[in-house]
Amino acid sequence: MRDLQEFEQYVVARWVGFHRLALLLAGSEVAAQDLMQVTLEKVFVAWPKITTMASPDAYVRRIMLNSLISTRRLARNRREVATAEPPDQGSDSAEQEVLDHALLWPMVCALPTRQRAVIVLRYYEDLSEREIAAELGCTVGTVKSTAHDAMNALRRGIAAVPVTEGIDR
Amino acid sequence: MSLDQHLPETLRRAADEHTPPFPDLSSIVDGGRRRKRRRDVRRVSVAAACLAVVAAVPVIVDPFATESTPPTGEVDRVARVTDLPVGATPDIPYCPGDRTLRGAGDPVDAECDVFIHRGETTLFLNRHGVNRLAGGELTLLDSRDWSSWYPALSLDGRWAAWVTETPEGPNAALLLAFDLQTGEQVAEVPWSTGEGWVAGIDDLGRVYFQDYARGEVDMHDLRTGETTGVTGLPDHDPPSIKFVTSEGFGIYSDGEGVIRGSVSADGRFIQQHHVDYLWGTQFSPDGSLASYERDGQLVVGPSTGDAPVVPLELPRQGAPVWFPVWEGPETVLVQFDPWATPQPLGQGLDSRARGTWLLRCYAEDGSCEVALSEGWGDRMSGPVYR
Numbered sequence: 001m002r003d004l005q006e007f008e009q010y011v012v013a014r015w016v017g018f019h020r021l022a023l024l025l026a027g028s029e030v031a032a033q034d035l036m037q038v039t040l041e042k043v044f045v046a047w048p049k050i051t052t053m054a055s056p057d058a059y060v061r062r063i064m065l066n067s068l069i070s071t072r073r074l075a076r077n078r079r080e081v082a083t084a085e086p087p088d089q090g091s092d093s094a095e096q097e098v099l100d101h102a103l104l105w106p107m108v109c110a111l112p113t114r115q116r117a118v119i120v121l122r123y124y125e126d127l128s129e130r131e132i133a134a135e136l137g138c139t140v141g142t143v144k145s146t147a148h149d150a151m152n153a154l155r156r157g158i159a160a161v162p163v164t165e166g167i168d169r
Numbered sequence: 170m171s172l173d174q175h176l177p178e179t180l181r182r183a184a185d186e187h188t189p190p191f192p193d194l195s196s197i198v199d200g201g202r203r204r205k206r207r208r209d210v211r212r213v214s215v216a217a218a219c220l221a222v223v224a225a226v227p228v229i230v231d232p233f234a235t236e237s238t239p240p241t242g243e244v245d246r247v248a249r250v251t252d253l254p255v256g257a258t259p260d261i262p263y264c265p266g267d268r269t270l271r272g273a274g275d276p277v278d279a280e281c282d283v284f285i286h287r288g289e290t291t292l293f294l295n296r297h298g299v300n301r302l303a304g305g306e307l308t309l310l311d312s313r314d315w316s317s318w319y320p321a322l323s324l325d326g327r328w329a330a331w332v333t334e335t336p337e338g339p340n341a342a343l344l345l346a347f348d349l350q351t352g353e354q355v356a357e358v359p360w361s362t363g364e365g366w367v368a369g370i371d372d373l374g375r376v377y378f379q380d381y382a383r384g385e386v387d388m389h390d391l392r393t394g395e396t397t398g399v400t401g402l403p404d405h406d407p408p409s410i411k412f413v414t415s416e417g418f419g420i421y422s423d424g425e426g427v428i429r430g431s432v433s434a435d436g437r438f439i440q441q442h443h444v445d446y447l448w449g450t451q452f453s454p455d456g457s458l459a460s461y462e463r464d465g466q467l468v469v470g471p472s473t474g475d476a477p478v479v480p481l482e483l484p485r486q487g488a489p490v491w492f493p494v495w496e497g498p499e500t501v502l503v504q505f506d507p508w509a510t511p512q513p514l515g516q517g518l519d520s521r522a523r524g525t526w527l528l529r530c531y532a533e534d535g536s537c538e539v540a541l542s543e544g545w546g547d548r549m550s551g552p553v554y555r
Contacts, residue, residue: 008194015192020184029187037200044201049314052296104179123176124184154172 007047011040014057021061024120025068027109039064061125062135069113069136107157115150118143250484250507250526256538259527260496262291262302264553266544274305281547284554285319286494288326288454290349294319299331301349310354311345319555321369321376324415324452328391330370332360346376346391355391369413375432377418379408386410386420388436397436403428412450414472419444429473442473449492451501458532460493460501465511467493469501469532479535483528490525491552502540503528504552525553 022039023032042063043050050056108119114136121132129147133140247253258265262272264281271277273291282295284302293302298312299320313333320331330346344367346356360378368377374391377399384407386399402408403422411419417431417438427447430440446461452472453459459472460481467489470478481503483489488509493501504525527541546553 004198008198011192011194011197016189019189020187023187024180024184032187033190037197040197041200041204044198045205049296104175105183108176108179108183119176120180123173124180126177151172158172 038067118146254538273302287322290326323370323372325372328370328374330376368410372415401438411448481530482535494554499532
Protein backbone atom coordinates (compact mmCIF):
# COMPACT_ATOMS: atom_id res chain seq x y z
CA MET A 1 0.00 0.00 0.00
CA ARG A 2 1.38 3.30 -1.05
CA ASP A 3 -0.08 5.46 1.65
CA LEU A 4 -1.32 3.96 4.87
CA GLN A 5 -1.86 7.38 6.38
CA GLU A 6 -4.18 8.32 3.56
CA PHE A 7 -6.23 5.18 4.13
CA GLU A 8 -6.52 5.86 7.84
CA GLN A 9 -7.57 9.44 7.24
CA TYR A 10 -10.25 8.26 4.86
CA VAL A 11 -11.59 5.73 7.36
CA VAL A 12 -11.73 8.30 10.14
CA ALA A 13 -13.44 10.85 7.91
CA ARG A 14 -16.10 8.44 6.68
CA TRP A 15 -16.43 6.33 9.80
CA VAL A 16 -19.70 7.70 11.16
CA GLY A 17 -21.49 7.67 7.85
CA PHE A 18 -20.41 4.17 6.95
CA HIS A 19 -21.17 2.91 10.42
CA ARG A 20 -24.72 4.19 10.22
CA LEU A 21 -25.21 2.55 6.87
CA ALA A 22 -23.73 -0.70 8.17
CA LEU A 23 -26.08 -0.59 11.13
CA LEU A 24 -29.11 -0.23 8.90
CA LEU A 25 -27.95 -2.90 6.50
CA ALA A 26 -26.91 -5.39 9.15
CA GLY A 27 -29.77 -4.73 11.55
CA SER A 28 -27.83 -4.83 14.79
CA GLU A 29 -24.89 -3.13 16.40
CA VAL A 30 -22.84 -6.31 16.67
CA ALA A 31 -23.51 -7.31 13.08
CA ALA A 32 -22.77 -3.76 11.97
CA GLN A 33 -19.35 -3.82 13.63
CA ASP A 34 -18.58 -7.11 11.93
CA LEU A 35 -19.73 -5.72 8.61
CA MET A 36 -17.63 -2.58 9.08
CA GLN A 37 -14.56 -4.62 9.94
CA VAL A 38 -14.92 -6.91 6.93
CA THR A 39 -15.73 -4.04 4.61
CA LEU A 40 -12.83 -1.86 5.66
CA GLU A 41 -10.40 -4.76 5.56
CA LYS A 42 -11.42 -5.26 1.94
CA VAL A 43 -11.12 -1.55 1.36
CA PHE A 44 -7.59 -1.73 2.73
CA VAL A 45 -6.70 -4.46 0.26
CA ALA A 46 -8.20 -2.52 -2.64
CA TRP A 47 -7.04 0.89 -1.47
CA PRO A 48 -4.54 1.58 -4.28
CA LYS A 49 -7.36 1.12 -6.76
CA ILE A 50 -9.96 2.94 -4.72
CA THR A 51 -7.86 6.08 -4.50
CA THR A 52 -8.04 6.43 -8.25
CA MET A 53 -11.81 6.25 -8.39
CA ALA A 54 -14.02 9.26 -8.95
CA SER A 55 -16.45 8.08 -6.28
CA PRO A 56 -14.66 5.96 -3.72
CA ASP A 57 -17.57 6.15 -1.28
CA ALA A 58 -19.84 4.43 -3.76
CA TYR A 59 -17.31 1.67 -4.27
CA VAL A 60 -16.95 1.19 -0.53
CA ARG A 61 -20.72 1.03 -0.24
CA ARG A 62 -20.74 -1.65 -2.91
CA ILE A 63 -18.11 -3.62 -1.05
CA MET A 64 -20.27 -3.34 2.06
CA LEU A 65 -23.35 -4.56 0.21
CA ASN A 66 -21.48 -7.46 -1.37
CA SER A 67 -20.01 -8.37 2.00
CA LEU A 68 -23.44 -8.27 3.58
CA ILE A 69 -25.09 -10.39 0.94
CA SER A 70 -22.24 -12.85 0.48
CA THR A 71 -21.92 -13.31 4.23
CA ARG A 72 -25.58 -14.05 4.54
CA ARG A 73 -25.43 -16.35 1.54
CA LEU A 74 -22.51 -18.27 2.99
CA ALA A 75 -24.24 -18.58 6.32
CA ARG A 76 -27.32 -19.91 4.63
CA ASN A 77 -25.46 -22.31 2.39
CA ARG A 78 -23.38 -23.71 5.19
CA ARG A 79 -26.35 -23.97 7.47
CA GLU A 80 -24.24 -22.73 10.31
CA VAL A 81 -27.12 -21.01 12.04
CA ALA A 82 -29.39 -23.64 13.50
CA THR A 83 -32.41 -22.49 15.42
CA ALA A 84 -35.44 -24.19 16.84
CA GLU A 85 -37.51 -21.09 16.47
CA PRO A 86 -39.07 -19.70 13.31
CA PRO A 87 -37.53 -16.55 11.87
CA ASP A 88 -38.46 -13.38 13.63
CA GLN A 89 -41.12 -11.58 11.64
CA GLY A 90 -40.93 -8.40 13.63
CA SER A 91 -44.21 -8.86 15.41
CA ASP A 92 -42.93 -9.23 18.92
CA SER A 93 -45.63 -8.02 21.25
CA ALA A 94 -43.19 -6.02 23.33
CA GLU A 95 -42.62 -3.76 20.35
CA GLN A 96 -46.25 -3.01 19.83
CA GLU A 97 -46.45 -0.41 22.50
CA VAL A 98 -43.51 1.70 21.52
CA LEU A 99 -43.36 4.56 19.10
CA ASP A 100 -43.82 4.18 15.37
CA HIS A 101 -40.19 4.16 14.34
CA ALA A 102 -39.32 1.75 17.09
CA LEU A 103 -42.12 -0.46 15.83
CA LEU A 104 -41.11 -0.27 12.22
CA TRP A 105 -37.38 -0.66 12.66
CA PRO A 106 -37.50 -4.27 13.93
CA MET A 107 -39.68 -5.11 10.98
CA VAL A 108 -37.07 -3.69 8.65
CA CYS A 109 -34.46 -5.73 10.47
CA ALA A 110 -36.53 -8.86 9.97
CA LEU A 111 -36.64 -8.45 6.21
CA PRO A 112 -34.50 -10.76 4.11
CA THR A 113 -31.09 -9.26 3.43
CA ARG A 114 -31.72 -8.13 -0.15
CA GLN A 115 -35.10 -6.64 0.70
CA ARG A 116 -33.59 -4.75 3.60
CA ALA A 117 -30.75 -3.54 1.43
CA VAL A 118 -33.20 -2.21 -1.14
CA ILE A 119 -35.22 -0.42 1.54
CA VAL A 120 -32.12 1.13 3.10
CA LEU A 121 -30.69 2.23 -0.21
CA ARG A 122 -34.02 3.67 -1.29
CA TYR A 123 -35.14 5.40 1.88
CA TYR A 124 -31.88 6.16 3.68
CA GLU A 125 -29.35 6.59 0.91
CA ASP A 126 -32.07 8.09 -1.30
CA LEU A 127 -30.93 6.20 -4.38
CA SER A 128 -33.08 5.73 -7.44
CA GLU A 129 -34.14 2.28 -8.56
CA ARG A 130 -31.59 2.45 -11.33
CA GLU A 131 -28.83 3.35 -8.89
CA ILE A 132 -29.88 0.58 -6.54
CA ALA A 133 -29.79 -1.90 -9.41
CA ALA A 134 -26.24 -0.82 -10.17
CA GLU A 135 -25.23 -1.13 -6.53
CA LEU A 136 -26.70 -4.61 -6.16
CA GLY A 137 -25.69 -5.82 -9.59
CA CYS A 138 -29.22 -6.66 -10.68
CA THR A 139 -31.85 -5.27 -13.01
CA VAL A 140 -34.22 -2.42 -12.29
CA GLY A 141 -37.06 -4.90 -12.54
CA THR A 142 -35.53 -6.98 -9.77
CA VAL A 143 -35.22 -3.88 -7.62
CA LYS A 144 -38.87 -3.04 -8.23
CA SER A 145 -40.06 -6.52 -7.34
CA THR A 146 -37.78 -6.73 -4.31
CA ALA A 147 -38.97 -3.37 -3.06
CA HIS A 148 -42.56 -4.42 -3.69
CA ASP A 149 -42.07 -7.60 -1.67
CA ALA A 150 -40.37 -5.68 1.12
CA MET A 151 -43.09 -3.09 1.37
CA ASN A 152 -45.75 -5.80 1.38
CA ALA A 153 -43.89 -7.61 4.16
CA LEU A 154 -43.72 -4.43 6.18
CA ARG A 155 -47.39 -3.73 5.64
CA ARG A 156 -48.25 -7.26 6.71
CA GLY A 157 -46.16 -6.74 9.82
CA ILE A 158 -47.89 -3.50 10.60
CA ALA A 159 -51.27 -5.09 9.99
CA ALA A 160 -50.43 -7.80 12.48
CA VAL A 161 -49.93 -5.23 15.20
CA PRO A 162 -53.13 -4.45 17.08
CA VAL A 163 -52.30 -0.84 17.70
CA THR A 164 -50.28 1.37 15.43
CA GLU A 165 -49.96 5.02 15.90
CA GLY A 166 -49.81 7.10 12.80
CA ILE A 167 -48.88 4.58 10.15
CA ASP A 168 -51.35 4.21 7.33
CA ARG A 169 -51.64 0.64 6.34
CA MET B 170 -48.55 9.32 7.21
CA SER B 171 -47.83 6.52 4.73
CA LEU B 172 -45.25 3.82 5.05
CA ASP B 173 -43.24 5.51 2.31
CA GLN B 174 -43.09 8.66 4.36
CA HIS B 175 -42.36 6.84 7.60
CA LEU B 176 -39.42 4.79 6.42
CA PRO B 177 -36.86 7.59 5.92
CA GLU B 178 -37.49 8.93 9.41
CA THR B 179 -37.45 5.45 10.95
CA LEU B 180 -34.16 4.62 9.31
CA ARG B 181 -32.62 7.94 10.22
CA ARG B 182 -33.61 7.55 13.85
CA ALA B 183 -32.35 3.98 13.96
CA ALA B 184 -29.05 5.11 12.53
CA ASP B 185 -28.74 8.01 14.93
CA GLU B 186 -29.68 6.03 18.02
CA HIS B 187 -26.37 4.25 18.15
CA THR B 188 -23.20 6.10 18.84
CA PRO B 189 -20.56 4.58 16.62
CA PRO B 190 -17.56 3.19 18.45
CA PHE B 191 -14.27 4.86 17.74
CA PRO B 192 -12.59 3.21 14.76
CA ASP B 193 -9.95 0.70 15.68
CA LEU B 194 -7.59 1.52 12.85
CA SER B 195 -4.89 -0.88 13.87
CA SER B 196 -7.37 -3.74 13.90
CA ILE B 197 -8.66 -2.77 10.47
CA VAL B 198 -5.19 -2.44 9.00
CA ASP B 199 -4.00 -5.66 10.61
CA GLY B 200 -7.12 -7.41 9.39
CA GLY B 201 -6.62 -5.99 5.93
CA ARG B 202 -3.06 -7.21 5.84
CA ARG B 203 -4.09 -10.65 7.03
CA ARG B 204 -6.88 -10.73 4.47
CA LYS B 205 -4.48 -9.80 1.69
CA ARG B 206 -1.96 -12.32 2.88
CA ARG B 207 -4.57 -15.06 3.16
CA ARG B 208 -5.83 -14.28 -0.30
CA ASP B 209 -2.38 -14.24 -1.75
CA VAL B 210 -1.20 -17.29 0.11
CA ARG B 211 -4.27 -19.23 -0.89
CA ARG B 212 -3.63 -18.31 -4.44
CA VAL B 213 0.03 -18.92 -4.58
CA SER B 214 0.46 -21.86 -2.29
CA VAL B 215 -1.25 -23.82 0.39
CA ALA B 216 2.12 -24.94 1.57
CA ALA B 217 3.99 -21.70 1.94
CA ALA B 218 5.04 -22.86 5.35
CA CYS B 219 7.28 -25.37 3.64
CA LEU B 220 9.67 -22.58 2.95
CA ALA B 221 12.54 -22.53 5.33
CA VAL B 222 11.96 -20.31 8.28
CA VAL B 223 14.63 -17.89 9.19
CA ALA B 224 14.70 -16.68 12.72
CA ALA B 225 13.70 -13.06 12.62
CA VAL B 226 15.80 -10.59 14.51
CA PRO B 227 13.38 -8.72 16.77
CA VAL B 228 15.02 -5.38 16.34
CA ILE B 229 15.28 -2.92 13.54
CA VAL B 230 18.90 -2.32 12.83
CA ASP B 231 20.38 0.83 11.45
CA PRO B 232 22.06 -0.13 8.21
CA PHE B 233 24.05 3.05 8.18
CA ALA B 234 25.32 2.86 11.72
CA THR B 235 29.00 3.48 12.11
CA GLU B 236 29.71 0.85 14.75
CA SER B 237 31.00 -2.47 13.60
CA THR B 238 28.72 -5.42 13.02
CA PRO B 239 29.23 -8.64 14.94
CA PRO B 240 30.92 -11.21 12.76
CA THR B 241 28.70 -14.00 11.44
CA GLY B 242 31.34 -16.19 9.94
CA GLU B 243 30.23 -15.38 6.41
CA VAL B 244 33.32 -13.54 5.31
CA ASP B 245 32.08 -12.87 1.80
CA ARG B 246 29.08 -10.82 2.87
CA VAL B 247 29.49 -7.14 3.50
CA ALA B 248 27.83 -5.64 6.53
CA ARG B 249 25.90 -2.84 4.95
CA VAL B 250 24.40 -2.05 1.62
CA THR B 251 26.58 1.03 1.48
CA ASP B 252 29.64 -1.22 1.48
CA LEU B 253 28.76 -2.69 -1.90
CA PRO B 254 30.40 -1.44 -5.09
CA VAL B 255 28.24 0.61 -7.41
CA GLY B 256 27.48 -0.86 -10.82
CA ALA B 257 25.54 0.19 -13.88
CA THR B 258 21.85 0.96 -13.95
CA PRO B 259 19.57 -1.99 -14.81
CA ASP B 260 19.37 -3.44 -18.28
CA ILE B 261 15.64 -3.96 -17.88
CA PRO B 262 13.04 -1.20 -17.40
CA TYR B 263 13.25 0.60 -14.09
CA CYS B 264 12.19 3.71 -12.20
CA PRO B 265 15.12 5.99 -11.36
CA GLY B 266 13.00 7.94 -8.90
CA ASP B 267 12.09 10.96 -10.99
CA ARG B 268 8.62 9.76 -11.99
CA THR B 269 9.81 8.35 -15.24
CA LEU B 270 10.16 4.83 -16.53
CA ARG B 271 13.47 4.14 -18.19
CA GLY B 272 15.21 1.28 -19.89
CA ALA B 273 12.67 0.69 -22.64
CA GLY B 274 13.43 3.27 -25.28
CA ASP B 275 12.78 6.91 -24.52
CA PRO B 276 11.84 7.74 -20.93
CA VAL B 277 8.12 7.49 -20.22
CA ASP B 278 6.51 9.97 -17.85
CA ALA B 279 4.76 7.83 -15.28
CA GLU B 280 4.91 7.25 -11.57
CA CYS B 281 6.57 4.04 -10.61
CA ASP B 282 4.41 1.01 -9.99
CA VAL B 283 4.73 -2.71 -10.58
CA PHE B 284 6.87 -4.31 -13.29
CA ILE B 285 6.65 -7.89 -14.47
CA HIS B 286 9.58 -8.76 -16.68
CA ARG B 287 10.19 -12.06 -18.45
CA GLY B 288 12.30 -12.67 -21.51
CA GLU B 289 12.35 -9.40 -23.42
CA THR B 290 8.89 -8.38 -22.32
CA THR B 291 7.86 -5.98 -19.60
CA LEU B 292 4.37 -5.48 -18.26
CA PHE B 293 3.71 -2.38 -16.20
CA LEU B 294 0.79 -2.44 -13.80
CA ASN B 295 -0.59 0.83 -12.54
CA ARG B 296 -3.87 2.50 -11.71
CA HIS B 297 -4.82 2.56 -15.36
CA GLY B 298 -4.58 -1.19 -15.74
CA VAL B 299 -2.20 -3.67 -17.30
CA ASN B 300 0.19 -2.05 -19.77
CA ARG B 301 2.97 -3.21 -21.98
CA LEU B 302 6.12 -1.11 -21.80
CA ALA B 303 8.21 -1.15 -24.97
CA GLY B 304 9.77 1.27 -27.42
CA GLY B 305 9.38 4.26 -25.15
CA GLU B 306 5.62 3.78 -24.92
CA LEU B 307 3.07 2.39 -22.56
CA THR B 308 0.35 0.43 -24.34
CA LEU B 309 -2.71 -0.27 -22.27
CA LEU B 310 -3.72 -3.90 -22.68
CA ASP B 311 -6.74 -3.83 -20.41
CA SER B 312 -8.10 -1.36 -17.89
CA ARG B 313 -10.10 -3.78 -15.79
CA ASP B 314 -8.77 -4.64 -12.38
CA TRP B 315 -6.84 -7.86 -12.23
CA SER B 316 -7.23 -10.44 -9.53
CA SER B 317 -5.89 -13.84 -8.67
CA TRP B 318 -2.37 -12.62 -8.01
CA TYR B 319 -0.46 -10.64 -10.60
CA PRO B 320 -0.75 -11.24 -14.34
CA ALA B 321 1.32 -14.18 -15.50
CA LEU B 322 3.95 -13.89 -18.20
CA SER B 323 5.42 -16.92 -19.90
CA LEU B 324 9.15 -17.36 -19.43
CA ASP B 325 9.84 -16.28 -22.98
CA GLY B 326 7.69 -13.20 -22.50
CA ARG B 327 5.35 -14.04 -25.35
CA TRP B 328 2.15 -14.86 -23.50
CA ALA B 329 0.40 -12.89 -20.80
CA ALA B 330 -2.67 -14.04 -18.93
CA TRP B 331 -4.64 -12.85 -15.94
CA VAL B 332 -8.09 -12.86 -14.47
CA THR B 333 -10.20 -9.77 -14.13
CA GLU B 334 -11.84 -8.74 -10.93
CA THR B 335 -15.49 -7.78 -11.11
CA PRO B 336 -17.85 -6.22 -8.59
CA GLU B 337 -20.26 -9.06 -9.28
CA GLY B 338 -17.93 -11.47 -7.55
CA PRO B 339 -15.46 -14.20 -8.42
CA ASN B 340 -17.96 -16.17 -10.48
CA ALA B 341 -18.23 -13.32 -12.95
CA ALA B 342 -14.52 -13.02 -13.66
CA LEU B 343 -12.90 -13.29 -17.06
CA LEU B 344 -9.66 -14.90 -18.12
CA LEU B 345 -7.79 -12.49 -20.38
CA ALA B 346 -4.79 -13.48 -22.44
CA PHE B 347 -2.56 -11.74 -24.96
CA ASP B 348 -0.08 -12.90 -27.50
CA LEU B 349 2.54 -10.19 -27.06
CA GLN B 350 4.38 -11.34 -30.15
CA THR B 351 1.47 -10.14 -32.27
CA GLY B 352 -0.01 -7.76 -29.74
CA GLU B 353 -3.40 -9.43 -30.07
CA GLN B 354 -5.77 -10.43 -27.36
CA VAL B 355 -6.28 -14.17 -27.70
CA ALA B 356 -8.69 -14.95 -24.90
CA GLU B 357 -11.52 -13.41 -22.95
CA VAL B 358 -13.49 -16.24 -21.46
CA PRO B 359 -15.63 -16.57 -18.32
CA TRP B 360 -13.51 -17.86 -15.50
CA SER B 361 -14.34 -18.55 -11.90
CA THR B 362 -11.65 -17.80 -9.36
CA GLY B 363 -13.76 -18.50 -6.32
CA GLU B 364 -11.66 -21.44 -5.21
CA GLY B 365 -8.42 -21.24 -7.07
CA TRP B 366 -5.91 -19.13 -8.92
CA VAL B 367 -3.98 -18.87 -12.14
CA ALA B 368 -0.61 -20.41 -11.39
CA GLY B 369 1.06 -19.30 -14.61
CA ILE B 370 1.37 -19.75 -18.33
CA ASP B 371 4.01 -21.71 -20.19
CA ASP B 372 5.82 -20.87 -23.43
CA LEU B 373 3.32 -22.99 -25.37
CA GLY B 374 0.51 -20.65 -24.38
CA ARG B 375 -1.11 -22.95 -21.85
CA VAL B 376 -2.61 -21.32 -18.78
CA TYR B 377 -2.57 -23.45 -15.62
CA PHE B 378 -5.30 -22.96 -13.10
CA GLN B 379 -5.44 -24.85 -9.84
CA ASP B 380 -8.86 -25.32 -8.36
CA TYR B 381 -8.86 -26.02 -4.65
CA ALA B 382 -12.54 -26.83 -4.45
CA ARG B 383 -12.29 -29.62 -7.02
CA GLY B 384 -8.73 -30.54 -6.15
CA GLU B 385 -7.73 -30.36 -9.77
CA VAL B 386 -5.52 -28.43 -12.18
CA ASP B 387 -7.05 -27.14 -15.39
CA MET B 388 -5.13 -26.24 -18.51
CA HIS B 389 -6.50 -23.65 -20.90
CA ASP B 390 -4.74 -23.81 -24.23
CA LEU B 391 -4.72 -20.38 -25.85
CA ARG B 392 -3.98 -21.84 -29.26
CA THR B 393 -7.04 -24.10 -29.29
CA GLY B 394 -9.24 -22.27 -26.82
CA GLU B 395 -9.92 -25.55 -25.02
CA THR B 396 -9.82 -26.19 -21.31
CA THR B 397 -8.87 -29.65 -20.09
CA GLY B 398 -8.12 -31.16 -16.71
CA VAL B 399 -4.50 -32.09 -16.14
CA THR B 400 -4.12 -35.78 -15.30
CA GLY B 401 -1.29 -37.75 -13.74
CA LEU B 402 -0.62 -35.31 -10.94
CA PRO B 403 1.39 -36.53 -7.96
CA ASP B 404 -0.48 -37.10 -4.73
CA HIS B 405 -1.30 -33.98 -2.82
CA ASP B 406 -4.68 -32.55 -2.01
CA PRO B 407 -5.34 -29.88 -3.03
CA PRO B 408 -2.85 -29.54 -5.88
CA SER B 409 -0.15 -26.99 -5.25
CA ILE B 410 1.74 -25.68 -8.24
CA LYS B 411 4.97 -23.98 -7.17
CA PHE B 412 6.17 -22.57 -10.46
CA VAL B 413 5.48 -22.76 -14.15
CA THR B 414 8.23 -23.62 -16.63
CA SER B 415 8.46 -23.35 -20.40
CA GLU B 416 6.47 -26.51 -20.98
CA GLY B 417 4.88 -27.49 -17.72
CA PHE B 418 5.18 -26.82 -14.04
CA GLY B 419 6.52 -27.93 -10.68
CA ILE B 420 4.01 -29.25 -8.19
CA TYR B 421 4.15 -30.48 -4.64
CA SER B 422 4.01 -34.20 -4.03
CA ASP B 423 3.37 -35.83 -0.68
CA GLY B 424 6.57 -37.29 0.70
CA GLU B 425 8.66 -36.23 -2.26
CA GLY B 426 8.71 -32.47 -2.21
CA VAL B 427 8.38 -30.69 -5.50
CA ILE B 428 8.23 -32.64 -8.76
CA ARG B 429 8.99 -30.83 -11.99
CA GLY B 430 7.34 -32.09 -15.13
CA SER B 431 6.06 -31.29 -18.56
CA VAL B 432 2.47 -31.43 -19.75
CA SER B 433 1.48 -33.21 -22.92
CA ALA B 434 -0.92 -31.75 -25.43
CA ASP B 435 -3.74 -33.86 -24.05
CA GLY B 436 -3.11 -32.58 -20.54
CA ARG B 437 -1.06 -35.39 -19.02
CA PHE B 438 1.54 -34.40 -16.45
CA ILE B 439 4.79 -36.22 -17.19
CA GLN B 440 6.94 -36.31 -14.09
CA GLN B 441 10.58 -35.55 -14.73
CA HIS B 442 12.51 -35.09 -11.53
CA HIS B 443 12.53 -33.78 -8.02
CA VAL B 444 13.76 -30.22 -7.45
CA ASP B 445 14.79 -28.27 -4.40
CA TYR B 446 13.09 -25.07 -5.24
CA LEU B 447 9.63 -23.97 -4.28
CA TRP B 448 7.28 -21.13 -4.90
CA GLY B 449 8.90 -17.86 -5.95
CA THR B 450 11.43 -19.51 -8.22
CA GLN B 451 12.46 -17.39 -11.18
CA PHE B 452 14.22 -18.79 -14.21
CA SER B 453 16.92 -17.19 -16.32
CA PRO B 454 15.88 -16.18 -19.83
CA ASP B 455 17.06 -19.46 -21.35
CA GLY B 456 15.69 -21.48 -18.45
CA SER B 457 19.03 -23.02 -17.55
CA LEU B 458 19.36 -21.28 -14.18
CA ALA B 459 16.92 -20.70 -11.36
CA SER B 460 16.94 -18.29 -8.46
CA TYR B 461 15.07 -19.23 -5.35
CA GLU B 462 15.05 -19.25 -1.58
CA ARG B 463 16.71 -22.13 0.21
CA ASP B 464 17.32 -22.36 3.92
CA GLY B 465 16.46 -18.71 4.26
CA GLN B 466 18.99 -17.60 1.65
CA LEU B 467 18.52 -16.50 -1.91
CA VAL B 468 20.54 -18.77 -4.16
CA VAL B 469 21.14 -19.27 -7.85
CA GLY B 470 21.71 -22.66 -9.37
CA PRO B 471 21.06 -24.83 -12.38
CA SER B 472 17.39 -25.49 -12.96
CA THR B 473 18.14 -29.15 -13.54
CA GLY B 474 20.87 -31.48 -12.36
CA ASP B 475 22.82 -31.63 -9.15
CA ALA B 476 25.38 -28.87 -9.62
CA PRO B 477 25.92 -26.80 -6.46
CA VAL B 478 24.00 -23.62 -5.90
CA VAL B 479 25.55 -20.20 -5.34
CA PRO B 480 24.26 -18.11 -2.43
CA LEU B 481 23.78 -14.44 -3.22
CA GLU B 482 26.16 -12.35 -1.15
CA LEU B 483 23.67 -9.82 0.11
CA PRO B 484 24.58 -7.47 2.95
CA ARG B 485 24.11 -8.87 6.42
CA GLN B 486 22.02 -5.94 7.53
CA GLY B 487 18.66 -5.84 5.84
CA ALA B 488 16.73 -8.30 3.76
CA PRO B 489 15.33 -8.78 0.27
CA VAL B 490 11.69 -7.80 0.02
CA TRP B 491 10.88 -10.07 -2.88
CA PHE B 492 12.31 -12.79 -5.03
CA PRO B 493 14.93 -11.77 -7.59
CA VAL B 494 14.10 -10.89 -11.17
CA TRP B 495 16.44 -11.99 -13.94
CA GLU B 496 18.07 -9.06 -15.64
CA GLY B 497 19.97 -11.12 -18.20
CA PRO B 498 21.42 -14.58 -18.67
CA GLU B 499 23.83 -14.22 -15.74
CA THR B 500 22.51 -11.55 -13.40
CA VAL B 501 19.54 -11.08 -11.14
CA LEU B 502 18.20 -7.92 -9.55
CA VAL B 503 17.25 -8.00 -5.88
CA GLN B 504 15.06 -5.43 -4.16
CA PHE B 505 16.78 -5.02 -0.83
CA ASP B 506 15.53 -3.14 2.21
CA PRO B 507 18.47 -2.30 4.50
CA TRP B 508 16.05 -1.73 7.37
CA ALA B 509 14.16 -5.00 7.13
CA THR B 510 14.62 -8.02 9.31
CA PRO B 511 14.97 -11.36 7.56
CA GLN B 512 11.81 -13.32 6.96
CA PRO B 513 10.79 -16.00 4.51
CA LEU B 514 9.79 -14.22 1.34
CA GLY B 515 6.97 -16.63 0.66
CA GLN B 516 5.23 -15.49 3.80
CA GLY B 517 6.03 -11.81 3.55
CA LEU B 518 3.75 -11.35 0.62
CA ASP B 519 2.81 -7.80 1.37
CA SER B 520 5.97 -6.82 3.17
CA ARG B 521 6.31 -3.11 3.43
CA ALA B 522 9.65 -1.80 2.36
CA ARG B 523 11.12 1.36 3.84
CA GLY B 524 13.36 2.50 1.09
CA THR B 525 14.79 -0.28 -0.97
CA TRP B 526 17.99 -0.47 -2.92
CA LEU B 527 18.15 -2.40 -6.15
CA LEU B 528 21.10 -4.78 -6.13
CA ARG B 529 22.58 -6.75 -9.00
CA CYS B 530 23.99 -10.14 -8.18
CA TYR B 531 26.02 -12.40 -10.44
CA ALA B 532 25.04 -16.01 -10.90
CA GLU B 533 28.61 -17.10 -11.38
CA ASP B 534 29.87 -16.27 -7.91
CA GLY B 535 26.98 -14.63 -6.05
CA SER B 536 28.73 -11.29 -5.73
CA CYS B 537 26.49 -8.24 -5.63
CA GLU B 538 26.66 -4.55 -6.43
CA VAL B 539 24.35 -1.56 -6.33
CA ALA B 540 22.28 -0.97 -9.45
CA LEU B 541 20.07 1.74 -7.96
CA SER B 542 20.39 3.29 -4.53
CA GLU B 543 17.68 4.41 -2.17
CA GLY B 544 15.26 6.83 -3.79
CA TRP B 545 14.56 4.79 -6.86
CA GLY B 546 10.98 3.64 -7.33
CA ASP B 547 9.16 6.92 -6.54
CA ARG B 548 8.41 6.09 -2.90
CA MET B 549 6.99 2.67 -3.67
CA SER B 550 6.57 0.93 -0.35
CA GLY B 551 6.23 -2.54 -1.82
CA PRO B 552 8.13 -4.61 -4.34
CA VAL B 553 8.44 -2.98 -7.76
CA TYR B 554 9.40 -6.15 -9.64
CA ARG B 555 7.11 -9.16 -9.36
